[in-house]
Amino acid sequence: MKTQEGVIYQAKPISGKLVGEAKALIEKQDVRGLEELVAKMRPADAADLIENLAPEERAFVFDLLEPEGAGDVLMEIEPPVQERLLSGLDNRAISEIVEELDSDDAADLLGDLPDERARQIIEAVPDEVSEELEKLLPYPEDTAGGIMALEFVSISVNATVQDAIETIREKREEVENLFYLWITDDDEKLAGVVSMRDLVLAPARRRIGEIMNPDVISTNVAADQEDVVQLVKKxxxxxxxxxxxQNRLVGRITHDDIMDVMEEEADEDISLMAGVIRQEIAEESTFRISRARLPWLIAGLFGGILAAVVIKQFESSLERVLAISFFFPVIMAMGGNTGTQAATVVVRGLATGDIGLTNVGKRLLMELRVALLNGLICGPILGIISGVWLSDFHLGCVVGAALVLIVLASGVIGSAVPLMLERMNVDPALATGPFVTTSNDILSLLIYLGMVTGFLSLFS
Amino acid sequence: MKTQEGVIYQAKPISGKLVGEAKALIEKQDVRGLEELVAKMRPADAADLIENLAPEERAFVFDLLEPEGAGDVLMEIEPPVQERLLSGLDNRAISEIVEELDSDDAADLLGDLPDERARQIIEAVPDEVSEELEKLLPYPEDTAGGIMALEFVSISVNATVQDAIETIREKREEVENLFYLWITDDDEKLAGVVSMRDLVLAPARRRIGEIMNPDVISTNVAADQEDVVQLVKKxxxxxxxxxxxQNRLVGRITHDDIMDVMEEEADEDISLMAGVIRQEIAEESTFRISRARLPWLIAGLFGGILAAVVIKQFESSLERVLAISFFFPVIMAMGGNTGTQAATVVVRGLATGDIGLTNVGKRLLMELRVALLNGLICGPILGIISGVWLSDFHLGCVVGAALVLIVLASGVIGSAVPLMLERMNVDPALATGPFVTTSNDILSLLIYLGMVTGFLSLFS
Structure with a gap:
């Protein structure tokens, strides 16, 4: 991945060649060679390598890392693989890693361990580390407190630029990636911000209060992580x-944490919309993957059986015109697709903040218009085709009219349900889940079979 | 949204009260009052306000903004609303805005204008602006060149820290949000990086080459924007x-651009997976929304008619046992859900880089195992229920066995198709599109009707 000039151009998946090289060294138990290979790699690259090894080879490579480096590598490894690696380490090894990690990473790691083990680790690490952990652990994972780190630099509004530089120098090792210096007033409250760039340009004896920007955007420790993401993006x-x-500074959240949350939230929404419950993409256990997917399948199975019961009620119509059953797939697909389209746009809009709850009426009206238009286009197509096929122009009209109604109903339900769920503080991504999709299927069948049966009983 | 201490805690959707206030001022044509209201707002907040006004009110507020501020507000407005606003502005107004924007925003804005208008604007702006635009416009939108800005600060490896500070001071107005200083060697090639933090801590007379980190990660101007995102995240x-x-520095991409691309790519994937082609969430035109959704609906319509033709081939089985048709919904839902689950995990994994093409065999084998397991759980359930219902234990067995096969086939197809598309350099999100879902529906019906028909003809 490196060119001769030492410049990385692309974050390509790790090369098969490198993985092969590592595997060969492991087989030869060549500790020296492996150490050399891994020493040249950045943490994220070493993590890629380890993920691509067989489970039994991973620990061999991981154990070669120094405690300082091991933590950074571990944090870059996908959760299911990380979990397996951790379960193979003893408490001493984990404690050493925890000591070297940033506070937020250390708290995350501990949060993923079984309670008993986490307690043992907290007892084993030095006091200053366990104090930090006990500050962070109480916050729920998906709040600002749950993703923040305690490593930041702040200084009093009365300090000078020179004082600020000295403080940054003292915290040089502890606080990596420093972009802003936060300023506190006499009551320890957040009062302003100075960027590193402005600090570079400021005269050493200037008072910080004079160069700071008092219009600082902050987030409360209890805020939902999605709100924090929207604030940072906005x-x-x-x-x-x-x-x-009390507006006192307690932590900081950096851009990389925000990107992680963005990806995590998008993953979650996409999975839920596809009926997959919390499956890690890197999950390797067949049973866990199966368990993440079965609930929707089973729910869909019983929903489908309910649909069968509905169809049975219209048995006599089917006996008279068997061809009615030929159109079940198209009726269900159209209802399903229309509903999914509308629901997806609304779910995504709610997640990114592009849709709020202030304009619900306007949104629903628009979806209604769109569904009506699309229904009026698709309905006649199916009407003409089915009319010609069944050599029954009137029945064709009824089939076409049913489709118009189905598209209209599905579009409105698809957009209304996520908005309703959001208002009820339920995850709107569930709107494309088993309940709604099955209801849509059954409603579509009911409209179709009801209208066709009505027509058959009227004209015969 | 501001507390008394001037601190923003949450990026809430703009308050209805503020929108109402603005609307009242617009109605009274109170220019002074509106100017005061808007002057206090950050660009992103003013953009929110404008989005929440009626189309005819928006221009009234937008025209009150100063050219410097107007551009920043405009860039925060959702594309469909932005487009409408721009179409109402004359070339002079747009030119003034373009002059004030960062180069990447200016290029984006021009790229969205009709060609003829874009040319007129390029001719109207000062030479230094049009030169920048002509540098950026040739790059495709979705490459590093298409999202980069020309505002960056670089300095020679031989300069001193003091020289660097002077350069930053000179570019203070031009380059906002400066985090890194990039270092070039005697051949103008990128040779290293110095963070603002390290610059703060360095003695003024130190040579930059001594404090820089030579291990700088860069991206090529032609790189795909998704690869750039993965590099930045990694x-x-x-x-x-x-x-x-030639490894010469030509631009920079900042974290906010990366977050925009992340969101854009996730939007695109989610939309495509739901069969919505490039619909902006903030789109207000019924026709455009309809156009974004119709292709999949029409494709699904004809796919459904094809399914009807398939069912017709098995007419005689249906005539013998009408109840076979009752299970069409459950058969299709199970095939569809299994396929969507597998496809979604793979599509998302490919998008985030968690799944590469190195381990295709392993991934397929895992999906095969999961599908087999889930099939073996769901099949017997449906088998028993249908057996009892139809009072035909043997037919129930056949229905159950068909479901096992359907879940297996759908799971494998759902995971294999996106991997195949990725290898062919086609967007894998299409794997959940009309072609695959319709094929899955038809395949499921074929397996089900084929097995049931085989059973009926054997045992009668």
Whole structure:
């Protein structure tokens, strides 16, 4: 991945050649060779290598890493693989890693361990580390407190630029990737922000209060992580200070954490919409993957059986015109597709903040218009085809009219349900889940079979 | 949204009260009052306000903004609304806005205008602006060149820290949000990076070459924007330098651009998977929304008619046992759900880089195992229920066995198709599109009707 100039151009998946090389060294038990190979790699690249090894080879490579480096590599490894690696390490090894990690990573790692083990680790690490952990662990995972780190730099509004530089120098090792210096007033409350760039340009004796920007955007420690993401994205921030209810600085969240949350939230929405419940993409256990997918399949199975019961009610119509059953797939696909389209746009809009709850009426009206238009286009097509096929122009009209109604109903339900769920504080991504899709299927069948049966009983 | 301390806690959708206030001022044509209201707002907040006004009110507010501020507000407005606003502005107004924008935003804005208008604007703006635009416009939108800005700060490896600070001071107005100083060697090639933090801590007379980190990660100007995102995420960068084929620095991409691309790509994948082709969430035109959704509906319509033709081939089985048709919905739902689940995990994994093409065999084998397991769980359930219902234990067995096969086939197809598309350089998100879902529906019906028909003809 490196060119001769030492410049990386592309984040390609790790090369098969490198994985092969590592595998050969492992087979030869060539510790020296492996150490050399891994020493040259950045943490993210070493993590890629380890993920691509067989489970029994991973620990061999991981154990060669120094405690300082091992933590950074571990944090880059996908959760299911990370979990397996951790379960193979003893408490001493984990404690050493935890000591070297940033506070937020250490808390995440501990949060993933079984309770008993986490307690043992907390007892084993030095006091300053366990104090930090006990500050962070109480916050729910999906809040600002749950993703923030305690490593930040702040200084009093009365300090000078020179004081600030000295403080940054002292915290040089502890706080990596420093972009902003946060300023506190005499009551320890967040009062402003100075960017590193402005600090570079400021005269050493200037008072910080004079160069700071008092218009600082912060987030409360209890805020939902999705709200934090929207705040950071809206105002293009690189890091955001986290404050308590008294507006005192308690932590910081950096851009990389925000990107992780963005990806995690998109993953979750996409999975839920496809009926997959919390499956890690890197999951390797057949049973766990199966368990993540079965609930929707089973729900869909019983929904389908309910649809069968519905169809049975119209048995006499089917006996008279068997061809009615030929159109079940198209009727269900059209209802399903229309509903999914509308629901997906609304779910995504709610997730990114592009759709709010202020304009629900306007959104529903628009979806209604779109569904009506699309129904009026698709209905006649199916009407003409089925009319010609069945050599029954009137029945064709009824089939076409049923489709118009089905598209209309599905479009409105597809957009209304996620909005309703959001208002009820339920994850709107469930709107494309088993309940709604099955209801849509059954409703579509009911409209279709009801209209056709009505027509048959009227004209015979 | 502001508390008394001037601190914003949450990126909430704009308040209805504020929108109402603005509407009242517009109705009274109170220019002074509106100017005061808008002057206090950040660009992103003013953009929110404008989006929430009626189309005819928006221009009234937008025209009140100063040219410097107007551009920043415009860039925060959702594309469909932005487009409408721009079409109402004359060339002079647009030129003034373009002059004030960062180069990447200016190029984006021009790229969205009709060609003829874009040319007129390029002729109207000062030479230094049009030169920048002509540098950026040739790059395709979805490459590093298409998202980079020309505003960056670089300095020679031989300069001193003091020289660097002077350069930053000179470019203070031009380059906002500066996090890294990039270092070039005697051949103008990218040779290293210095963070603003390290610059703060370095003695003024130190040579830049001594404090720089030579291990700088860059991206080529022609790289796909998705690869750039993966690179930035993998190595937790705040900004990435863009180089040409000679490794000369040509631009920079910052974290906010990366977040925009992440969101854009996730939007695109989610939309495509739901059969919505490039619909902006904020789109307000019924016809455009309809046009974004119709292709899949029409494709699904004809796919469904094809399914009807398939069913017709098995007419005689249906005539013998009408109840066979009752299970069409459950058969199709199970095939569809299994396929969607498998496809979604693979599509998302490919998009985030968690799944590569190195381990295709392993992934397929795992999906095969999962599908087999889930099939073996769902098949017997349906078998028993249908057996009892139809009072035909043997037919129930056949229905159950058909479902096992359907789940197996759908799971394998659902995971194999996106991998195949990725290898062919086609967007894998299409794997959940009309072609695959319709094929899955038809395949499921064929397996089901084929097995049932075989059974009926054997045992009668």
């Amino acid at each position: 105002y293009d921030l690189v890091a955001i200070p986290v404050v308590d209810s | 190595y937790d960068l705040v900004a990435i330098p863009v180089v040409d084929s």
